[in-house]
Amino acid sequence: MKFKPVSDHFLLSLPLLFLLFHNRAEARLFSLSRPKPDAAASFARWLVSQSSWGVLNTLSSDLGGAPFGNVVSFSDGLPHEGHGIPYFYLTTLDPTASNALKDQRSSLTISEYPVGTCGKADPENPTCSKITLTGKLKVVAGNTGEAEFAKKALFTKHPEMKGWPKDHNFQFFKLEIENIFLINWFGGPKPLTVEQYLQAEM
Amino acid sequence: MKFKPVSDHFLLSLPLLFLLFHNRAEARLFSLSRPKPDAAASFARWLVSQSSWGVLNTLSSDLGGAPFGNVVSFSDGLPHEGHGIPYFYLTTLDPTASNALKDQRSSLTISEYPVGTCGKADPENPTCSKITLTGKLKVVAGNTGEAEFAKKALFTKHPEMKGWPKDHNFQFFKLEIENIFLINWFGGPKPLTVEQYLQAEM
Numbered sequence: 001m002k003f004k005p006v007s008d009h010f011l012l013s014l015p016l017l018f019l020l021f022h023n024r025a026e027a028r029l030f031s032l033s034r035p036k037p038d039a040a041a042s043f044a045r046w047l048v049s050q051s052s053w054g055v056l057n058t059l060s061s062d063l064g065g066a067p068f069g070n071v072v073s074f075s076d077g078l079p080h081e082g083h084g085i086p087y088f089y090l091t092t093l094d095p096t097a098s099n100a101l102k103d104q105r106s107s108l109t110i111s112e113y114p115v116g117t118c119g120k121a122d123p124e125n126p127t128c129s130k131i132t133l134t135g136k137l138k139v140v141a142g143n144t145g146e147a148e149f150a151k152k153a154l155f156t157k158h159p160e161m162k163g164w165p166k167d168h169n170f171q172f173f174k175l176e177i178e179n180i181f182l183i184n185w186f187g188g189p190k191p192l193t194v195e196q197y198l199q200a201e202m
Numbered sequence: 203m204k205f206k207p208v209s210d211h212f213l214l215s216l217p218l219l220f221l222l223f224h225n226r227a228e229a230r231l232f233s234l235s236r237p238k239p240d241a242a243a244s245f246a247r248w249l250v251s252q253s254s255w256g257v258l259n260t261l262s263s264d265l266g267g268a269p270f271g272n273v274v275s276f277s278d279g280l281p282h283e284g285h286g287i288p289y290f291y292l293t294t295l296d297p298t299a300s301n302a303l304k305d306q307r308s309s310l311t312i313s314e315y316p317v318g319t320c321g322k323a324d325p326e327n328p329t330c331s332k333i334t335l336t337g338k339l340k341v342v343a344g345n346t347g348e349a350e351f352a353k354k355a356l357f358t359k360h361p362e363m364k365g366w367p368k369d370h371n372f373q374f375f376k377l378e379i380e381n382i383f384l385i386n387w388f389g390g391p392k393p394l395t396v397e398q399y400l401q402a403e404m
Contacts, residue, residue: 052325053313053315053325053326055257055259055311057270058269059267060336063380063381064307065307066259066261066307066308066336067260067261067271068269068309068383069257069259069271069309069311069334070311070332070334070383071311071315071326071332072325072326095383105267105269106268106269107269107270109257109272109273111255111257111273113255113273113316114315114316122275122360122362122363123255123273123275124273124274124291124360124363125362130273132270132271132272134262134265158324158326160323161324161326178265179265181272181297
């Protein structure tokens with residue numbers, strides 16, 4: 001006995017059909033919201049706000065001044081309300097935060113690949129976008145409006161952070177952006193100033 | 203009219219049930235091959251060989267000596283035959299390769315998150331593993347056995363590389379590993395020497 005093709009069976013099930021089209025519609029909405037590559041500022045803001053994690057790079061005095069990348073979660077605001085500045089929740093038990101307290105030079109690197117909108121392009125293909133925000137990694141002062149914003153932005157996108165161990169002394173950090181390296185098409189990095197990036201309309 | 207719960211409809215369709223169990227079996231095989239966190243060397247080798255891309259860090263003289271992360275594809279061997287040393291296919295049109303030619307200090311950072319085996323853990327949760335290999339980023343000399351190995355390892359996992367523009371002068375690079383930072387459970391980084399990592403049985 002041969003199994004019938006799966007598609008025949010899907011057609012027998014109206015709720016499944018509904019689910020299929022429902023998911024397709026969502027997928028389409030999502031890909032519609034990806035800005036065109038030429039709209040560099042909006043594109044960069046889109047990539048940062050769609051992403052929940054990246055690699056945060058600092059200078060490691062323990063490793064002879066080598067650049068040290070570390071996987072971190074971040075948030076630039078509430079979902080669909082990103083403001084462009086990445087905030088982090090870090091502990092000095094981890095080398096990244098302690099490196100930054102010695103030397104603030106830092107960068108955050110994000111790939112579009114895990115977002116799922118690169119199609120069949122290789123992660124290193126320039127049409128699969130990537131961004132590196134370079135600047136200074138700084139502690140956000142406690143009991144300020146900015147600390148409240150950072151907390152809400154991070155804990156909304158990363159709910160488990162609320163329960164992370166108190167004795168690890170996690171602190172809010174932010175990356176003060178000084179330079180932007182965005183590749184989202186052929187032809188090299190897009191010219192994009194920090195001001196254009198921060199003022200982009202979403 | 204209310205839709206019936208989807209599960210009822212799945213149960214009506216034997217081929218769908220078959221597909222579900224088939225996929226589950228694959229998922230289980232895959233997760234069985236994930237070494238236990240205590241087996242640090244095998245775990246590190248598993249994570250590197252399962253991954254096809256990461257963030258490669260160099261020191262940017264153009265950006266005041268800042269650590270500069272860049273999304274790159276890599277390969278440490280044929281699928282399921284990883285040897286632990288990551289190889290890259292880079293052009294000096296990109297800052298990473300030109301940085302490395304000035305200063306070889308570098309690191310490669312990989313997250314388990316996009317591999318898909320972190321369950322519900324946040325990307326920054328220590329049970330969602332991550333590795334940073336720190337060392338020297340070097341050009342692989344042409345017309346050598348190692349260059350042949352790098353080519354085969356990269357072009358097998360990243361087939362589109364074969365067609366990348368000849369006039370971009372892509373070259374094979376490798377990371378000579380000097381230090382390993384592996385987090386794959388609570389309790390901080392796993393002690394792991396480069397020798398243990400390279401000699402691990404897979």
